Amino acid sequence: MIVAEGLRKAFINGEGQPVLAVDGVSLDAHAGEIVGLLGPNGAGKSTTMRMLSTLIAPDSGSARVAGHDVRSAPAEVRRSIGYLSASTGLFGRLTPREVLVYVATLQGCVDAEARAEASLDRFDIRKFGNVTCDRLSTGMKQKVSIARAVVHDPPVLIFDEPTSGLDVLVAQELFAFLEEARKRGRCVLYSTHIMGEAERLCDRVVVIHAGVVLASGTVAELRVRTGRERLEEVFVQLVRGHAP
């Protein structure tokens, strides 16, 4: 469902110098699988996910999502994904119901109202459905954000550190939702720097640091490879063994 080959992306920093954020990242993720993108802050996780979501264009390399090329068919890619990041905002003066109908319409759903109503029930936000988003609690806003990301029931979910700022209860609901999505054959790319989340959720992990993929495989494979038991130790060993 997701195949990326040699993705590269550089940005110009405040001093006018190019900074390589992602340097030849290759990865894949399949239907019915949760793949974790593990890395410290600034590792290139978000840039990689934004390239896969067509929010930014790669400088070089290629990627296909749900069979669509991110360069030549960005609209088809966007229709096929549910994208959520910590910086994805809600329309503060719209209600959750209006947000869901709006996004479902933008995603081309002809039954936008029905999908919005189903999402209100699925994420238990119906009783707040007519309250403007500005007046919701942080946890409730996150629920609406998750519902917004998947209201069109996409085959691919790209979640960029989605538990950032979430309380434990909402995070548990998110995990339950992702596990259910995996059972339903959805492909999930999930970035985090919290090892416990990766251990609990991910079928495979891709460790990324300084824009480069250091290792990928199941948690068990990485344990064997590094000779460490805890994923946190595995991660530290991989990162320390890499000279950026």
Add this chain to the structure above:
Amino acid sequence: MRVLLAVLDAELRQLLRDINTMLFSVMTPLFLFPLMLFLFSQGQALVDGWEESLRPRVVVPDALAAELPDNVQRVSGPDADATVVLDGRTVTVRYRSGDPVSDLARRRLVDALDEPWDIESHDVAPEKEALASVLAQMLPGLLVTLAVIASMYPAMEAVVADRERGTLETTLVTAAPRWAFVAGKLVSVGLITLLAMTATLVGALVTLFHLAFLIDAPIGLPPARLVAFLPLAALTALAGASISLVAAAPARSFKQAQNTASTAAAVVMLLAVLGMLPKAELGPELGFIPITNAVLSMRQVLLGNSIGVWGAVAVVELLVIGGLATGWTARTLSREELR
């Protein structure tokens, strides 16, 4: 088209639920003129005191000379403030509604001349002294000013606040075509501006009719002139909105947008005020200055005059400015890339 309407619907809902937009786009335009009238009436006490000190000069036939009140002065020259004509039992007071001293003379004569005369008032004010003339001088400039102020917040909301809130990402990650997203924003700002223009007109006309009732003077504004005025007013307001948009579009923060948009608005307002000056005429001197020539053209339309070649220049300039500014804004938004 369904997606465009969805974007437009969402943008309008957000804008109309924003207190700043409502304040600047609806409340201020709607209540500015009534507020001005209120202040005017509060100043009436001062005017009353000033009137007490006046003794208007009137031309009166001998048959009525004995009935003249003390607070008017009988004269025979052509520079009288009012003239009384006697025809049988009918007394006609000829006065100029745009001249407060002449109008004061009328009121004092009408109060003083009672039975057995039939009193009639006849306004002989030339066009430029009528109430409509005052409106023609004030309304276009104020309308442009209020339209620009009214469009500032919606423009910043539509193009900058989206970035700051992260809702731009929410929209751009959907399959909606970029043109629909850009067009939805531009049209919503345009509609809010037209709403502000309508509120300005409603406020101005209500005030005008109320004022005409208070001072018992004709308005002198045929509906046909108002209808002819509307397209030019709408075009000018939309050009003002496009200037707000193009000023706000490149800004990376709301604060930055406030600086650029308010600077652009100040320039537009300055040009509008230039067109409101009493001696300003639509001709070679001001005819090339955008916004100013549009304000002067609107004045001519309200006075029932042809706008001529300079009016055509104004229209072309508005179309060019509006087209370029809108195109540039659309280009900026279309190239939006998230980092």
